Structures are given as C-alpha cells and as structure tokens.
Amino acid sequence: MPKALAEDGAWLRAAVTALRDGGCDPIIVVLGATGPSPDIVDLPPGVRHVWAADWATGLGASFRSGLIAAADTAAGYAAIMPVDTPDVGADVVARVTAAAFAAPSGLARAVFHDTPGHPVVLARKHWTTAWKQAVGDSGARTYLSGKNDMVCVTCDDLATGNDRDYPASAAR
Structure with missing residues (x-):
C-alpha cells in the first residue's frame, strides 16, 4: 500500500504536523503510488500536493518532484521528511532546521544513534544540483x-x- 495511506493516513498526518509545528511553511506532499488525485488521500488543510509521475523508479522521483515544486515558492530551505518515520516530531524538525539556518552550508540532517535519518534540510542554493543527482532509490544521498x-x-x-x-497492524 502507499505509505501515505498507512494506518488510515496517520503517518502522513504525523509528518505534516511535525513539519508545520516545527516551523515549516509551505508544506508540499508528494504523492506517488496513490496516483495523481489527492482524493484517495485525506490531505490536511493548507497542504499543497504534487504527483511524482515516475514514482515507480524510486524515491529519487519523489525527492525531485518535491524540490521542483518548492522552487516555485519563496522558501529558502526545504525540509525533507518521509511519512514512514512517524515518531519524528516537531521538536526534531525545529532542531534540524535551526542547525541548517545557522550553518554556512545551509545543510543539516537528523542523526539517531549514529545513523543518518530525517529530516534533511537543504538551503535553496543546493536544490537544483541535488534534484539532478537524485535517481532510483537515492534521494539526496548521492548529493x-x-x-x-x-x-x-x-x-x-x-x-x-x-x-x-509496515504499519504496526499489518501482517507481514
């Protein structure tokens, strides 16, 4: 199932809440396996959506679609937050974005127990090169x-x- 629909959309709502309460605006949700229509997904109010038509090629497609959509806004930074990290909340988003804002590079990422995680925050100056390098299952990783x-x-x-x-309720 599309992860945006996991646990009746709870993962999606948690990610949007974490971003919003962590200080991010606007919030862009990238749809893929759900199809281009947001009707199948219960999007929270005030959220813009885009569809990654080539979603089946890997998460790089979603990353590209999201950054390209963000480029049409006045945002100076993008916080990349997948829906499948549901315990990452606004406090993590706020901490990582603050670090990116303070860094000369404008780059920051969350790390959990010495393992790179999300969100990843990129200043606008990195977006074009980052999305051009995103292929297959490599979102920002290659860049x-x-x-x-x-x-x-x-x-x-x-x-x-x-x-x-997998959602906690799903049989494997």
Whole structure:
C-alpha cells in the first residue's frame, strides 16, 4: 500500500504536523503510488500536493518532484521528511532546521544513534544540483555524500527515527 495511506493516513498526518509545528511553511506532499488525485488521500488543510509521475523508479522521483515544486515558492530551505518515520516530531524538525539556518552550508540532517535519518534540510542554493543527482532509490544521498560541511544533528533524545516499512497492524 502507499505509505501515505498507512494506518488510515496517520503517518502522513504525523509528518505534516511535525513539519508545520516545527516551523515549516509551505508544506508540499508528494504523492506517488496513490496516483495523481489527492482524493484517495485525506490531505490536511493548507497542504499543497504534487504527483511524482515516475514514482515507480524510486524515491529519487519523489525527492525531485518535491524540490521542483518548492522552487516555485519563496522558501529558502526545504525540509525533507518521509511519512514512514512517524515518531519524528516537531521538536526534531525545529532542531534540524535551526542547525541548517545557522550553518554556512545551509545543510543539516537528523542523526539517531549514529545513523543518518530525517529530516534533511537543504538551503535553496543546493536544490537544483541535488534534484539532478537524485535517481532510483537515492534521494539526496548521492548529493549529500560529497558534502563535508553538512551539520549532523543528534536527535536521540527526541525520537528513534526508525524507518517503518509496515504499519504496526499489518501482517507481514
């Protein structure tokens, strides 16, 4: 099932709430496997959606679609937040965005128990190159792998940052 629909949309709502309460505006939700219509997804009010038509090629498609849509806004930074990290809340988003705002590079990412996680925050100056390098299942990873000036923000005290592949109620 599309992860935006997991647990009756709870993961999506949690991600939008974390971003909104963490200080992000606007919020753009990238749809993929759900199809282009937001009718199948109960989007929270005030959220803009875009569809990654090539979603089946990997998460790079969603990353590209989201950044391209963000480029049409006045935003100076983008916080990348997948819906499958439902315990990551606004406190994590606020901590990582503050670090990105303070960093000369404008790059920051959450780290949980020495493991890179989300959100990842990129200043606008990085967007075009980052989305051009995003292919297959590599979103920002390819671009960020060459960046020694990215701030890694420890968030162990706030969340696990665990990526969930299945809702708790799903049989495997």
